[in-house]
Amino acid sequence: MTYQGVLTKMQTEIGNTIQYYLVFEDSFLNMNQLLNKEIEFNFVGYECLNCHKKKKIFRQGFCYDCFYSSPAVGDWIMRPELSTAHLGIADRDLEYEQKVQLQPHVVYLAVASEIKVGVTRKTQVPTRWIDQGASQAIAIVEVPNRYLAGITEVALKSHYTDKTNWRKMLQQTTQVFDLVQEKAKLENLIPEEVREYFFSEKNDLYELNYPVLNYPTKVASLNLDKTPSFQGKLVGIKGQYLIFENGSVFNIRSSEGYVVTINV
Numbered sequence: 206m207t208y209q210g211v212l213t214k215m216q217t218e219i220g221n222t223i224q225y226y227l228v229f230e231d232s233f234l235n236m237n238q239l240l241n242k243e244i245e246f247n248f249v250g251y252e253c254l255n256c257h258k259k260k261k262i263f264r265q266g267f268c269y270d271c272f273y274s275s276p277a278v279g280d281w282i283m284r285p286e287l288s289t290a291h292l293g294i295a296d297r298d299l300e301y302e303q304k305v306q307l308q309p310h311v312v313y314l315a316v317a318s319e320i321k322v323g324v325t326r327k328t329q330v331p332t333r334w335i336d337q338g339a340s341q342a343i344a345i346v347e348v349p350n351r352y353l354a355g356i357t358e359v360a361l362k363s364h365y366t367d368k369t370n371w372r373k374m375l376q377q378t379t380q381v382f383d384l385v386q387e388k389a390k391l392e393n394l395i396p397e398e399v400r401e402y403f404f405s406e407k408n409d410l411y412e413l414n415y416p417v418l419n420y421p422t423k424v425a426s427l428n429l430d431k432t433p434s435f436q437g438k439l440v441g442i443k444g445q446y447l448i449f450e451n452g453s454v455f456n457i458r459s460s461e462g463y464v465v466t467i468n469v
């Protein structure tokens with residue numbers, strides 16, 4: 206079978222084992238069913254996820270012009286503490302920013318390589334954690350807007366990383382941590398104005414299991430710019446990565462906006 210379409214991050218469904226779907230305009234692929242099978246990817250072209258023109262992808266699935274003009278990729282996305290919609294101040298488009306920023310956000314601890322701190326919209330729990338390949342995660346606070354989540358993350362960054370080491374995540378050299386105990390230790394580190402939102406009693410610990418048959422001992426990252434055509438036997442899916450038998454890994458998320466054909 207051949208599928209063709211624009212890559213966007215895989216849709217996921219939590220369960221005993223997480224289910225992954227590649228969704229195209231008029232078809233979709235349940236990736237779990239392709240485990241232990243050969244898959245071939247071929248680069249066809251580009252399609253910006255914002256303007257849908259066939260322009261080269263610059264970052265995050267967007268062409269250069271869209272990346273620097275769309276409100277969906279303002280600086281406050283990566284740095285939530287820069288959010289200003291709660292003050293009525295626009296970055297690129299106040300109406301859009303109010304819609305996204307002025308909604309419940311969660312600050313969490315997650316373990317993908319080591320313990321990291323992060324921010325997500327509440328509606329993105331547990332999707333955000335699955336996308337990062339976290340094996341465990343726990344919410345620390347739930348706040349009414351992105352700004353408050355951002356300043357909490359900044360305060361915790363001096364104690365925890367905010368990055369995932371993707372090599373370690375894919376090799377599962379992850380240690381096991383006690384996130385409930387870790388969370389209990391950090392109440393005093395949270396900014397004054399956020400402390401009322403701290404989950405002092407609530408411990409909603411998520412454990413996430415990925416469809417991985419074997420973890421690679423050495424990983425080599427594939428990308429469609431350097432390798433426009435590749436194939437391999439799929440042995441695992443974790444985060445937004447496909448893991449092949451020979452240790453090659455392909456990050457679907459960083460290939461958003463690339464048009465491919467997939468032979469299975």
Ligand SMILES: [Zn+2]
Binds near residue numbers: 267269270
């Ligand atoms: Zn565009």
